[in-house]
Amino acid sequence: MSFPVFASGDVLNASDMNGVGLWLVKTQTVGSGVSSVAVTGAFSADYDNYRIIYDGGSASTNAALSLTLGSTATGYHYSIVYNQYNATTPLGAGATNTTAFLNAGRSSTVGNSLTLDLFGPFLSARTGARYNSTDYLATTGFTILGGGMLDNTTSYTAFTITPASGTITGGTIRVYGYRN
Numbered sequence: 001m002s003f004p005v006f007a008s009g010d011v012l013n014a015s016d017m018n019g020v021g022l023w024l025v026k027t028q029t030v031g032s033g034v035s036s037v038a039v040t041g042a043f044s045a046d047y048d049n050y051r052i053i054y055d056g057g058s059a060s061t062n063a064a065l066s067l068t069l070g071s072t073a074t075g076y077h078y079s080i081v082y083n084q085y086n087a088t089t090p091l092g093a094g095a096t097n098t099t100a101f102l103n104a105g106r107s108s109t110v111g112n113s114l115t116l117d118l119f120g121p122f123l124s125a126r127t128g129a130r131y132n133s134t135d136y137l138a139t140t141g142f143t144i145l146g147g148g149m150l151d152n153t154t155s156y157t158a159f160t161i162t163p164a165s166g167t168i169t170g171g172t173i174r175v176y177g178y179r180n
Contacts, residue, residue: 022051026175030057030112033169036162043122043157047177050121054105054114054161057171062137063164065105065114067129069121069156073099078129078148086139097151100162103144104131107163111136112171114161121156 006012026042043050052067068076079094080103093103105114113136119128127150135141161173 021179022176023047023179024174025050025177026173028173030054030168030171030173033060033167035167036160037168037173038158038160039173039175040158042159042175043118045122048120048123048180049178050118051176051178052114052116052118052159052173053176054112054173055171057112057169058109059107059112059163059166059168060109061163061166062106062108062135063166064103065107065112065133065168066100066102066162066164067104067114067116067131068100068160068162069118069127069150070154070158072150072152072154072156075151076101076148077151078102078146080144080146082142082144084140084142085135087142094148101129101131101146101148101150103146104129105133105161106135106141106144107166107168108135108137108141112168121159124153124155126151126153127156 076098077096081092083090113133116131121127130147133144
């Protein structure tokens with residue numbers, strides 16, 4: 001499959017534009033030394049499913065990143081598989097009825113990382129999530145693969161990313177809508 005290449009002044013044909021699968025919905029720069037980042041106006045009826053990417057910046061300490069939808073602080077169910085770079089056996093964790101999608105990403109003194117797909121956050125249905133992250137700490141860092149669901153039928157337009165401890169500084173959060 002070929003991808004269209006656009007130049008300044010080109011007329012954008014419907015056939016070219018209809019082939020684009022992800023659309024940038026929102027970009028937000030993370031401030032300095034913040035204990036959480038709220039992203040508003042992220043979800044709407046335009047898309048059913050979304051991808052959230054947070055990369056860059058740093059943190060005051062190495063910690064997990066969690067993601068909450070709106071102001072909902074209950075009803076999250078998740079499980080993860082994680083493995084430290086210098087380990088041979090992966091481990092897992094999970095919980096039911098928690099306060100957020102826990103361990104959705106990693107913050108560290110050398111970089112922050114979160115990639116999360118949300119299924120139906122604006123729809124009046126349960127919201128599913130699948131996520132992964134890469135820890136930027138050499139040797140002691142690890143990768144996380146996980147997912148879960150939020151057990152309610154609330155329609156959301158916003159989310160918050162929060163480190164388990166310390167603060168985060170810098171980097172960019174981007175929200176993309178998957179073309180329906």
